[in-house]
Amino acid sequence: MTIWEMLAVFAAGVGAGTINTIVGSGTLITFPVLVATGLPPVTATVSNALGLIPGSISGAIGYRAELKGQRRRVLRLGVAAAIGGLCGAILLLLLPATAFETIVPVLVGLALVLVVLQPRISKAVQRRRERQGDPAGGDPAGGPLLFTGLLLASVYGGYFTAAQGIIYLSLMGMLLHDTLQRLNAVKNILAAVVNTIAAIFFLFAAHFNWTAVLLIAVGSAIGGQLGARVGRRLPPTVLRAIIVVVGVAAIVQLLLR
Template sequence: MSLPEVALLAAAGLAAGIVNAIAGGGSLISFPALLAAGYPTVSANVTNTVALWPGYIGGALGYRAELSGQRGRAVAFSLTSVVGALAGCVLLLVTPDGVFKALVPVLIAVASLLLAVQPWLKRRLSGSGRLNGRALLHAGIFFGGVYGAYFGAGLGVMLLGILGVFVHDDLQRVNAVRAVLSLVINTVAFAAFALFGPVRWYAVAVMAVASLVGGFAGARVARRLSPAVLRGVIVTFGLGVAVALAMH
């Protein structure tokens, strides 16, 4: 591996870790970098998933304070997300790539818009007495697990859009739970690809360390943003991800 290639992959891993900690969608930075470095598409895809996994650890660790008192919530949601992620791994093996990928831009855009209108929607539903959506919440988390294991770009936006509507709490605390769920879902995908995928481990060695640092740094940045600013950043980035994928 040449020095320019090392520099490219390290920079991409760092940037992807930061973006994933704040909003999700870091794969749109790291995956093209792997392609630019000359890796085949399939190898680049599985290598990217494995390499960015440490960044999700950094993101979750960066939200330790906001996770205080949320153990029960995080565990319950994580169990649902594991089931969804396992289903996503199976789906990846048995369905054509184009079927699910065609829906991805729409799904991310919907999740972004859901997050944008989340305060208004929560007030409307609460006022009408219809916000009793535990089953809907777990269904959404399950779907997030399926999506995250199968494709993953914009997973953070999708999860935060779902959690933001149904979980009554400060957005920063909700984002902390989102960071945990992103870690759980990507851990399942990491294990599947590490065991069965054509992973390029030398590229992982470079990107993994950088993504861990980026994840921790991104969480620290996100924690300093007000809820309104954080929501605006995530919605803007999520819609950008949707447009980028639609044009791909």
């Protein structure tokens, strides 16, 4: 990598760490930057998964106050995240690279749709809570339906992490009675579990670029703290606009390869 490419990867790591902590979809920033430096898509995905671990942990630490009283929920849903993340990582390496290059633009497109629809999803969740009334009712861990949904979402997360956080929030928001801030704290833990499990597998079974990993790791750790401290003050529309622009650029770049 040239010095300018290294700076771009580091900046992408900061941006991804920040957005992942607040919303999710930070991979839509790091992935196209890594591909632009010349890394093959699979190598870029593996390097990205390894590099984003510190950012996920940093974001989870930043939301530690919202995690109080959620130990049972985190442990139960964390099992689903671990199993799904490992399955997704295995699929990434079992499927041929040509299949990955075909699937990724579709996944990015679906992720962008989720990003755009997030305000409507949040409003629908809020209306549902208002109709049901009791914010403390129901199974605090969401029951088998949420476990299964998060398991499948984590398979996707282990394969390609873009928008997994938004999927987590959507599922938990529909099936759990709690504030979105507390659910966001759980989302950060689940993302950290998926990234860590996938990364451990990749360390022994996949090719990656250590320079990219280290740059994203440092950048995402910084971004995780920024997201936890000041992210709530940033206009959500601005964040979504940035994600959509970068995601569209990623799709165009992948289709032109």
